[in-house]
Amino acid sequence: MPTEPVPQEPVAIPDEPHSRIAPTRRTFIASGTAVGTAVVAGTVLGTDLLSESDAAAAPSAPTSRLTVTVNGTRHTVTVDNRTSLLDLLREHLDLTGAKKGCDAGACGACTVLVDGHRQNACLTLAVRLEGAEVTTVEGLADGDHLHPLQQAFIDEDAFQCGYCTPGQIVSGVGCIKEDHTDSPEEIREWMSGNLCRCGCYVKIVRAVEQAAGRK
Structure with missing residues (x-):
C-alpha cells in the first residue's frame, strides 16, 4: 500500500542583494566570452586612441655622438646607444660586406677587425668604439688589387653560396x-668561430695556408 508523501515546509530564500548563486556552465562561458571580448576591444580601442599621446609622452631613446674610422675613412655619426657595430656598418654607412647571419655571435658571418683584432660586429655596441679603427672586407683590397687571402679564396675555390665568405676572409x-x-x-682551431653551411672548410684552410705563405 503506497505511503502518502510527507509535506515539507518551504525553505525561505533570503532576499539579500549580495547573495551568490553558482553559475551554470552555459552562463559561465557566455559571461567569460563577453568579458574577454570587452577586454580585447578595450585594448585595441585604447591603443588606437592613445597611440599618439603615448608616443608623445614616451621618452626618446638615448643617443650618442660617435667618431670611428672605417676602412681608413673617418666617420662621425649619432646613433642609438643600442646600435650594434654591424647595424652601424650596414644601416648607417652602407657597408654590407659583413653579413647578419645568426645575430648572436655564433656564426662569424659579421666578423670585422677592430684595431687589428677579430670581433663579431653583431655583439659589439657601436658606442664603445669611439676613436677605434674598423676594417671590413671592403677595406682589404688595395684598389683593384685584391688582398692575398681574397685571391687565395678564388684560387682555391673556397666558397659556394658566398654568404659566410666575407667573415671567413676577414677572420682568416x-x-x-x-x-x-x-x-x-x-688554422681550423683558430677559424672555428666561422661557420660555413656549405662545408668548404678544407678549401678555406688551403686558402689561409696559401695567403700565409705555407703553400
Missing part, C-alpha cells in the same frame, strides 16, 4: 696576423 686575415697558421689543424 686576423688568423694570419695572429700567427696561428703553423698547421692545418691550428
